[in-house]
Amino acid sequence: MTDSAPAPEESTPDSDSKPAAAPVVVPEEKSPEKQPSSAIAPWKRWAFAIVPAVGVIELVLHVAQTHGAPSDADWERAKLEISLTAKPEDLVVVAPDWVDPLAREKLGGDILTIEREARPDATRFPRAIELSMRGKHLVEFAQWKVAQTKDVGPFVLTTFENPAPMKVIDDLLSHMASRKMKVFRLDRPDGYGWGSECQRQLLGSESGNIGFGPAIPADRFTCKGGEIVGISVVPDLDYVPRRCFLAPPPGNATVRVEFSEVHFGKALHGHHGISVHAERDLTGAPVNILFRSGPIVLGKYVHRDGDGWKGFEADTSDLAGTVGELAVEISATNGANRQYCFEADTR
Amino acid sequence: MSIIDRIDAWFPKGKIGKNDQLVGAGLMIGYVIWLLATARELGFPRDEGFYFRAAGDYSRWFDLLFREPKQAMLQSQIDPIWQENHEHPSLMKGLFALSWLKLYSQHKIFADQSTAFRFPAMVLSSVSLWITYLFGARAYSRRAGLVGAMSLALMPHVFFHSHLACFDAPIMTMWLASIYVYWRARQEGGLGWALLAGVVYGLTLETKHNAWILPAVFIPHAIIAGWGGTGRLLKRGVFPIPASILSMAIVGPLVFYWLWPWLWNDTFARLQEYVNFHVNHVYYNIEYLHKNYFSAPSPRSYAPVMILATVPTITLVLFVMGFGERIKANALLIWNFARRIKDKSLPKSKRDPHETDLLLALGLAAPIAVFVLLTKTPIFGGTKHWMTAYPLLAIFAGRGFEVVSDAMLRALPKAVDEVRRRGAVLALAASALIAPLAVTIHSHPFGLSAYVPFAGGTAGGADLGLNRQFWGFTTESVGPWLAANAPPNARVFIHDTAWDSWARMIDEHRMRADLRGTGSPSDADFGLVHIELHMNEVDYQSWVAFETDEPAYVLTHDGVPIVTVYGRRPR
Structure with missing residues (x-):
């Protein structure tokens, strides 16, 4: 079938069987169809070959791509x-x-x-x-x-x-396994008030479908208000996995995590973040985290929605070489949808 | 009589007739057969699960309608059934229901219930090839129509969606049908064509809400196409409205109302609810260039980039040639018109009174413009939401093929005989279609993961950070691995697969029948993760729940992960 669009004069509007007229307006003397093929520049004459060439290249690429995966x-x-x-x-x-x-x-x-x-x-x-x-x-x-x-x-x-590798002295996450940590729920969001110790439990993990948030680990501390602290893997604002202490603040209270035998170095280096689906709408309350060793406040940091996986570092030069207690207090003015987590190490 | 003479006799030049209808029908039937032959390999997306359920419910109403028509018309019978999935009109779900009732339940034509549900959508999707062929053949040439129709069939995403008991491929056909009938009504005139335009537009409204955009095609076209006559009539105090458009405005809504029982009661409130649902549609997640989009503004480049990445490049090259040639021809027409204003002695240019190029261009541009011009348009549906543009794109690609094949024939030495000339055209057609054919065949059943070779294929799409899949339909592709590795009665976290879809897969033995679906990785022996960027949350949940990040199995396509399977390890 090598038909072509008929000339306009062939078209009759009342016919039900003829093609519509595509406008043909090229002046007759310039019409390439009327030119002898020898008069057309060779590159123009063979320009049509681009189409089969593209078709063949596409096929060759397809064959290569579908056979290139590692075995x-x-x-x-x-x-x-x-x-x-x-x-x-x-x-x-x-x-x-x-x-x-x-x-x-x-x-x-x-x-x-x-x-x-x-x-x-x-x-x-x-x-x-x-x-x-x-x-x-x-x-x-x-x-x-x-x-x-x-x-x-x-x-x-x-x-x-690594041009500047940092030697980690103590990773707080490792204290979960060594059992040198306790968790308390303090009745006031400012870190004061009555405290009640949260129970360490080994239950089944809890997880769900999309929207559930980070999995609640099997090994965890559970407080009387339902708050939990345990190691989970949280998708940060860029959907990158972060292994950290899942410690959602309740809003009307403070979660206090005590690490009893921390080997201090010159710095306390850490990160905190909120699970992406709880952070990305930018509507949640800021979350505060405070590190103290005895009466000394080592650092106080705020995570606001949009911060993503945010780093912090506190100078602990005065404590370098010592072993002591480190308390971490987490709070927020409103605990709604605060799937917060943190991690830190000494170095 | 040689074979060439016979072909010429069957297809007389410039006359589109019965044999062309046979060609169109052949394309349609061939596509339906291909879809049916490949349907069982394709799992059930979330939406199909919802429509299976709705169609199942509607079938009870049709059953009642056939037995006791008066009873079926009572609101107490209509509302409990038709309230199911009332956010979408009823035409396709009604056809799914009737197909299931007749072709599965009563006559057992299909072994799978799902195939009976899917069949009407397969047929209607395939009708797009028939219309594309006729439209292309009438507007330009048979070559244009045929290559256009085949190019449409050989778009991997069109092939994927054409399998499904959903609305996206059917609305593609109805969009095209509306434009085609409107065009024919303009050509033929008469009340019959005008009424048909109204009916077809009503059916389009009844298929999916994309039909709301069609006035943006017809009204500008009617104004421009009727330009000269409109001015004269306005001077006489007559406001000219083409009968087909009048019919679409009157008959269309009546058909829409008449075919949707849910609207028969509390009509305006329910209509308002329907409109509000779509105007304020929730934004689902979708990855684009490594970023997860979940709210407005949507990136304006999304539709153009996804078209480049998913429509075979050779088809786009032909489209550029065909569309470019039409732009050039129309630009020359306007230029000649402008010159003639100054110099009346110049010959008058002949203009297509039906402005076919403009109509095709508007039909192509309107669905895409919604994504390019409006940043509030959600993009979660990937390519399916502008698939209505593809038949028009394919017709221009067909025109491009015609332009290129003409150029080739001119380049051939005069000594080449007619048989060889036609052979050369066939070879050119093969070069334009074989890569799309290979890509489309290979894409199945991972159509949504398929990216064209010039974009790097499936792995290239992953490199670019483009969506891998949605709707959780790839669960079925994990079935063989689970069948071989899961202990009896194993619990499987089915992730993004809808419960209705899972139940159907179990019912049709697409998954091992003893497997039990669960809604949480923690409750499962095996957990699936359908890989999408925002689903990383579920992936990391699984690491905690299964106490390992090492998958038991990863389903891949061309080496690209599609589904991750985690398994509980013995303690």
Whole structure:
């Protein structure tokens, strides 16, 4: 069927069977159809070939793209290389970030641990071992020194060196396992008033569908007002996982977390944030966090909606080298939808 | 008589007739067969679950209507049934119900209830190919119509949505049908065509609320197309309104009302509720360029970028050529008109009295303009909300093919005989359609994850931070793994899959029948996470609930994760 649009004069408006007239207004003397093919510039004459060329390129690209994914053997080889390269204190990451679920399946939870995946930041890691594909790299390490790169099948294994690694002396999250912590509910939002100790419980975890918020961990402190404190993984404002103490403030009271044997360094370094679906509407009350050691207030910080995963650091030079108590008080004027969490370490 | 002569006899030049209807019907039937053949591989999105339920309820009313028509007309019978899913009109759900009643319940034509529910949408979606062919053939040429229709069929997102017992592909067809009938009514004149335009517009209103935008196509077109005559009539004190538009304004709403039993009582309050629901529609989440959008303003670039990323590039190249050629032709027409104002001796240019190009352009632009011009328009539906533009885009692509094939024929040496010339046109058509065909076949059943090769394919879409999926339909694709690995009576957290969708999958043995769905990862032996940016919350919940971030299984498409499955480990 090589018909073409009929000339306008062929069209009769009362006909039910003829095509409509596409306007043909090219002056006759310039009409390319009337020109001998030899009179047309060669590039114009063969310009139509762009179309089949695009079609063929699209097909070739499709074939290449649908056969380019790493095989199980590729992943096995990558796993072996990472096992040989990464030390326990190193960070291991994958790029691009969308490949992360598959990488966790193929490399395993022992390599891509929750601690590595949901890190507060990368400052504590002396090196980062990045398994990358498709030429993608994480911007997080753009300023780090590349110590080594190695091609591993379709992957590139890059070892980055942290230009200023920080040695963590004590990670507050580790106190949950060592049981050197207690949680209290103080009846006043200003951190005073009667306090009641919250019970440590090992129950089933609680979770739900989208909108539930962060999972409530099985191992947790439960207060008489229903408040909980425990380690969860919270999506920050950028949907990045953060492993931290889930400690929603009740609004009319203060949650006080006491760590009994903290090894202090020169600084108390930490972050706090609110689960994305509780923060992104920017309608929640600010959350206050206060760190004190005995009567000394080490630092007081506020998290406001929109801050995202927010860092803080307190100077603890006076306490460096000592072991003592650290109390953390969390409060908000209104506890509605405050799926707040924090983490901190000494360094 | 050679085969070429026979073909020419079957399809006489410039005359669209019965054989063209057969070509259109053939395209439609072929597409329906393809959809039916691939339907079982495609799980049930959330919305399908809701419409299955609604259609199931409506079927009870139809059953009553057939048995006791008077009883069926009582408000006490209508309201309890038709209040289900009354935020959308009834045409498609009514057809789903009738199809289920006749083709599954009574005659067992289909083995799966879901296929009976889906069948009317498949047919109506496929009708778009028929109309696209006829529209393209009448407006430009058979080549344009045929390549246009096939290009439409071979858009992965169109193919995906055409399977579903939803409204998005049907409204695409009805949008096109409304424009086509309006155009034919202009050409043919007469009360019959005008009434048909009204009826078709009513059916379009009754399919989905996209129909509210159609006046933005018809009114400007009617004003511009009737320009000269309108002025003369206005001088005589006559306000000219085309009969087809008058019919759409009068007959359309009547059809809309008549076919929707929910509106038969408390009409205005319910109508107001319906309008309010859509005018104030909630913003769902969708990822675009690595950002999760969940409220206004929506990015203006969303529709153009998603079109570039999801419509096969060769189709877009043809569209640019066809659309560009039409712009050039019309610009020349206007230029000649302007020159003739100064110099009456110049020959008069012939103008298309029906302004076909303009009508097609308006039909294409209106659905997209809603996303480009208005930042309040929610974008959560991805491409489906402007899919109504695609048949018009495809017709221009068909015109582009015609332009290119003409150029090719001119380039061929004169010595090349007619058989080879036609062979060359066929080869050119193959080059324009084979990549879209390959991409579309490969996209199934992950149509929403499919991005075109020039965007990098599925992995390219992930690199760009574009939506991977929505509606939780990919659960079915995890079925084989669960069947092989889950212990008897295992509990499965079904995440974004609607309960009605899950129940249907179990009922049709698409999932192992003993598996039990749960609403929480903590209550499950296996937990699914349908990968979307905002669903990361559920992913991290699962890490805590299953006490590991290591998935038991990850379903992938071209190496890109689609569904993550976590499993409880023995203590």
